[in-house]
């Protein structure tokens with residue numbers, strides 16, 4: 001999944017694709033580089049970000065989705081709002097990527113049900129403005145799993161087909177670096193739930209911190225690509241269905257190596273078994 005944020009303020013590509021033609025061009029580039037799907041977002045979810053209204057979000061994403069649909073590019077809409085999802089699906093998106101897993105807007109389930117489209121339910125505890133204060137867990141892997149299963153139950157109760165549900169641990173969303181590493185190490189716990197799992201580590205803050213220089217300055221966003229590729233290979237080896245990334249070409253190369261190696265899926269470790 002290639003990332004295309006049509007926002008002025010996303011942490012990595014914010015401000016680069018606010019012009020419709022540039023955004024459409026980049027979406028086509030992502031597709032040609034090997035993306036199975038391009039994820040279009042019109043609202044930044046970076047920690048601390050202020051919300052925009054639904055009209056602004058729709059005005060940002062719909063022209064880009066229409067342009068990419070005309071070019072035959074498969075797309076997901078990255079939104080927590082049912083109205084935005086509806087407009088995006090009408091314009092040609094075919095997947096809903098809801099970082100709130102249906103929590104932010106309870107009307108999302110009906111949109112997913114009526115469209116009969118895949119719905120990515122990401123683990124989420126609250127909007128960006130205060131999500132860092134929600135990063136409190138006793139056992140992050142078990143709690144993320146259980147909270148995702150609650151989202152699944154609500155989606156099913158809303159009439160959504162089980163076969164359309166995709167799960168995502170939501171790295172960086174109410175998670176600190178250690179939480180992200182735990183979720184990476186034990187990704188098999190989510191994979192074993194039987195739903196496709198999407199993994200989104202691309203260029204995130206915890207990778208910048210991991211690669212900080214001697215003075216403790218985090219590695220700049222644009223220089224986290226090799227680390228991102230490593231996370232994508234780990235996720236694939238743990239059984240992830242997809243990875244959400246900025247650098248699609250590099251990811252396709254890295255995954256081609258992993259595939260050619262024939263390396264078996266990483267077995268869930270003893271700690272995972274004790275959670276069952």
Ligand code: PMM
Nearest residue numbers: 010011045097099122168170171200
């Ligand atoms: N991360 C971001 C936005 N949307 N969607 C899913 N499903 N999973 C993620 O991890 C995720 C997401 C934030 O990253 P960005 O600013 O680079 O888009």
